[in-house]
Amino acid sequence: MKVGIVGASGYTGAELMRLLAAHPGVEVSLVTAQSYAGRRVGDLYPHLLPYADMVYRPFDPDRAWEEAEFFFVALPHGESMEAVAALRERGARVVDLSADYRFSRPETYEKWYGKPHSHPELLGEAVYGLPELFRGEVARAALVAGPGCYPTAALLALAPLLSRGLCRGEVVVDAKSGVSGAGRSLSLDTHFPQAEGSVKPYGVGVHRHTPEMEEVMGRLIGDGEVRVIFVPHLIPMSRGILATCYARTEGSLGPSELEELYRDFYRDCPFVVVLPRGSYPQTKDVCGSNYCHLGLYADGEGRVICTAVIDNLVKGASGQAIQCLNLMMGWEETTGLLALGVFP
């Protein structure tokens, strides 16, 4: 199948190419980029050897639709909206990696992303692309909104508790991310000498992934709402997210019940690994891979700490998008995604 990547010059676009090179059912037939239009992929990314001589092209929906039948859109928030709509209009199936189609209500988008949504009519058809929670919907979807990297980690860490009605009210999500999460665009915070050898919080109380987590968690508990207190931190590493999630359970869940609950919940999820009790995950164990490792703690008095690691560019973005593609096409969910973490 011919696949196009719209906005392919950034890190998630490059990661889609890296992963799709190992996918047996797909050929990348089109890569678009705005400022790099006309440049060779190999000039930007020497590691993308099979695509070295492919040339980034400006995005034109008609032409794109001629050259590919399935699209990943990896444009910045706000720019994705239109491209997705143009492709959907022509009948293409799309996985969008931006935040533009993640919310059910346009008001939430406008409030947190600072601009009105130009295609609110598509929000209804867009499915939140976290296969472990919404596998059926994803399989039937024509438009999938790939989850944010932090929400992916936090939701996988807390979903079993929330879905079983064991935790309500408020959770603390203290997340640690590698710097690639900020993308390929330059900024002082991601300038090497500023970030190396240092850790810092950012976006305290105002990070845009907060409402995304709250909306999906609300859906998981069924009724009522979940308040998320979220602080992301920049860690001096390139890849990886660790979410350390603090929750209160009703009743006194013990460690073995907790473990059992999680193993049961993720029984049919090939990418989620529940570590043995007393073990906690490190990000490098999943580096470059689509896996999520979970480590759990319960003090038996209602305090639960759930930790999750993912590679922000794979399970937190491009790998998960391909997992959705596989489901949408009726292929094996793991197709092209079984590479193990590159450790050490």
Add this chain to the structure above:
Amino acid sequence: MKVGIVGASGYTGAELMRLLAAHPGVEVSLVTAQSYAGRRVGDLYPHLLPYADMVYRPFDPDRAWEEAEFFFVALPHGESMEAVAALRERGARVVDLSADYRFSRPETYEKWYGKPHSHPELLGEAVYGLPELFRGEVARAALVAGPGCYPTAALLALAPLLSRGLCRGEVVVDAKSGVSGAGRSLSLDTHFPQAEGSVKPYGVGVHRHTPEMEEVMGRLIGDGEVRVIFVPHLIPMSRGILATCYARTEGSLGPSELEELYRDFYRDCPFVVVLPRGSYPQTKDVCGSNYCHLGLYADGEGRVICTAVIDNLVKGASGQAIQCLNLMMGWEETTGLLALGVFP
């Protein structure tokens, strides 16, 4: 004044030497070490130029007392107990950097450190060496127990709230530490290829700094107790601790009130810097220095997030020990400690 460092071959011992080289009132006249006895300081630490040809000696309390009048004890937990007692018996004033004299009750020590305390009679005279909170006691003390690195950060982050009775019950302390916090002893977790490019939680629910924080926080609120939910994380950097502390306040403290409270509380504390509202600290800003930077957040509905950074080897250990020395000697608190953070 002649000063001895007992257990000088580890990182906190070396850091004491580095800092004392810039202290005008002190001469390091003795450095002891067990397995490195007979070796030159310069063999282990080429950066400690003024001490390059000093030789580590085995610890003998009588001889030590002849060669110095003030001691820093930087031995591992459990070993410190006896050395401190032997030095105190001879009349020496001591700052102990281990955990051995941090608790008021020997039962707490035994429970968390796994062995009975051999000198419970000294626990009463030992003062908890966090000058910002106990300056008067430190100044009058003959034996000071230097706080743990995590408790230093968490206590400075939360003390104003706790002392003013604004926060009770339970706090979440999610801390991130550089690897030097684990000391110079080798272990798989601190083997470079395991720790580089990765972040991981450890000691979840069982870290020994938990009871230390709880005891001191309890003292700050005056009555009742504070429950600390504490998760430390290993960060791929050598130095620095960031404590991200989540608390609930009674009443709806706003951001400006919070800032004012902290500025007021730390008015006379030369090493504590409250950042402007909306700013959050990064560890590298205090690298190599004795400063603590604080960044504050309040949502106006009772949720407060207090972040603190320190250099774990300086304000979290050796620098703070020298700060205590200064107070104990009646010197200016900042003597020898005003070097700025090495950024970037």
Add this chain to the structure above:
Amino acid sequence: MKVGIVGASGYTGAELMRLLAAHPGVEVSLVTAQSYAGRRVGDLYPHLLPYADMVYRPFDPDRAWEEAEFFFVALPHGESMEAVAALRERGARVVDLSADYRFSRPETYEKWYGKPHSHPELLGEAVYGLPELFRGEVARAALVAGPGCYPTAALLALAPLLSRGLCRGEVVVDAKSGVSGAGRSLSLDTHFPQAEGSVKPYGVGVHRHTPEMEEVMGRLIGDGEVRVIFVPHLIPMSRGILATCYARTEGSLGPSELEELYRDFYRDCPFVVVLPRGSYPQTKDVCGSNYCHLGLYADGEGRVICTAVIDNLVKGASGQAIQCLNLMMGWEETTGLLALGVFP
């Protein structure tokens, strides 16, 4: 085909497992380890998911020969000798990753590795496993000695010049390696706080890879000998080697001739990439992959600088060993090895 990994608890053993998990023609049926015998693979390496419940077993050649027909031996230098001989005796084909079978003369081994060679009779049949230079011999071999990581990089950087007789006499190889090259064993030099944020030379003038490079380079020029001045450096990263090689050519080779020479020489080598003129490689471009990227410089007056990057654990060890396996079995050389570098 059933494959055994002897000495599977170290980093090269783990990397063999990671890579073989993606190899369609091979099943890992046996993993041995001495001190970890009885332990689960998953306890040491949580990322090796398909092998999580496999158990390390002590090495016994008879039993090994029952359970597998092809072996990778990833034991330390000196220990490999006997294991390889025992397996060969039983008829097994072997790729040895140690230095034990790399030299043609037992005297060289004894001089540099400090012990006599117990099986000099096997040195004659052992083939140096650098497929780009000795593809035919490797394909016919029953015993392959996998090259050292530094020699792999330096030889690929210089082989075209040497083989064509353009460079003789003396070369400077200034190499930079990630810390995983030192293996999983603990040492002060590889303790995180010592290595992070720092670069240092080591083994100046005495590194054991020097005679290995000199022997193979001598073979390439046909007659006479090449003197290698070699300084390796420890770089604060986990994976990757960069070799910066300084050579003098006879005659005044220009940049375009140099490029052409290299492109021609490596025309049929799927893992060697000659970068466009003016471009130089970085190690992360090949992280986790079996590729080698080359960047070339000639000043037109006889000075040539050839730079090569590889992943020390893949092309510098386990990946190259599998490349040899493929050739030995008559399979496509690239089978299971086409994963791209994990960048960024």
Add this chain to the structure above:
Amino acid sequence: MKVGIVGASGYTGAELMRLLAAHPGVEVSLVTAQSYAGRRVGDLYPHLLPYADMVYRPFDPDRAWEEAEFFFVALPHGESMEAVAALRERGARVVDLSADYRFSRPETYEKWYGKPHSHPELLGEAVYGLPELFRGEVARAALVAGPGCYPTAALLALAPLLSRGLCRGEVVVDAKSGVSGAGRSLSLDTHFPQAEGSVKPYGVGVHRHTPEMEEVMGRLIGDGEVRVIFVPHLIPMSRGILATCYARTEGSLGPSELEELYRDFYRDCPFVVVLPRGSYPQTKDVCGSNYCHLGLYADGEGRVICTAVIDNLVKGASGQAIQCLNLMMGWEETTGLLALGVFP
């Protein structure tokens, strides 16, 4: 004495402030910056506590001359030329940290920096500010050109050999630098995810520090010229330079003669440390300090390898500039510069 820093918003400007805060004879009375004019120092650099509320001002030579009597100019190459000339015209003594006044001949500057020199008449009075080699000239100078960071390391590594006429012709300088050497300006090469976990050569054969080394080395050997083959590399660390220098000596200098030669040459140089034979330096030993550590190797057959480490921002820039200030003022050379390296 009142000192002004022209171009104080970059890393070398900030480092001057950090170091001068510990200097007893100097008050920083003026800091200028173009794009940050009007901003508080504390906004850019939270670690520069004593200057937090100082405000960057646009550079005006008349006003500057009113507010300070001595100037450090830390502007980019090409911009420094005019500012220095304007200050000199008014009678100010100046240490310039740019390359603008490093060469004796304007042609060299124009060839390598791509623009004509606007004040060639000042080149004659400018002294190359490497005190270990030109202490007397620096002490008498009114205008000092601070050396480049790479030349500082390479010259200190090779000066004894060159000055004593033991080495001629050609040297290879393979240098490794932390990323702060590229300054505070953003670029893709210094974007964290590009540089982390990776090493790469750059400026191969064309780096502008080449002619600087060649000119000074030529001066050291007295007659004839030295050809420098120079390759700098970007290392994933913030601070530090290691220069590994390969030279040929006439005659067969042995290791102990080499060591003696160096110890003798640097006898009166408080910042240069010759390590014991067999020891090699690492950059972190001098992090944040003005020291240079040297490690030496001789094979007894004419091959010599000299390694030097410095902190590129201190001995390679701002610290060395202050060392020159001290000499120019007749103060003790080490004033304010004795802080030890921050290790680990």
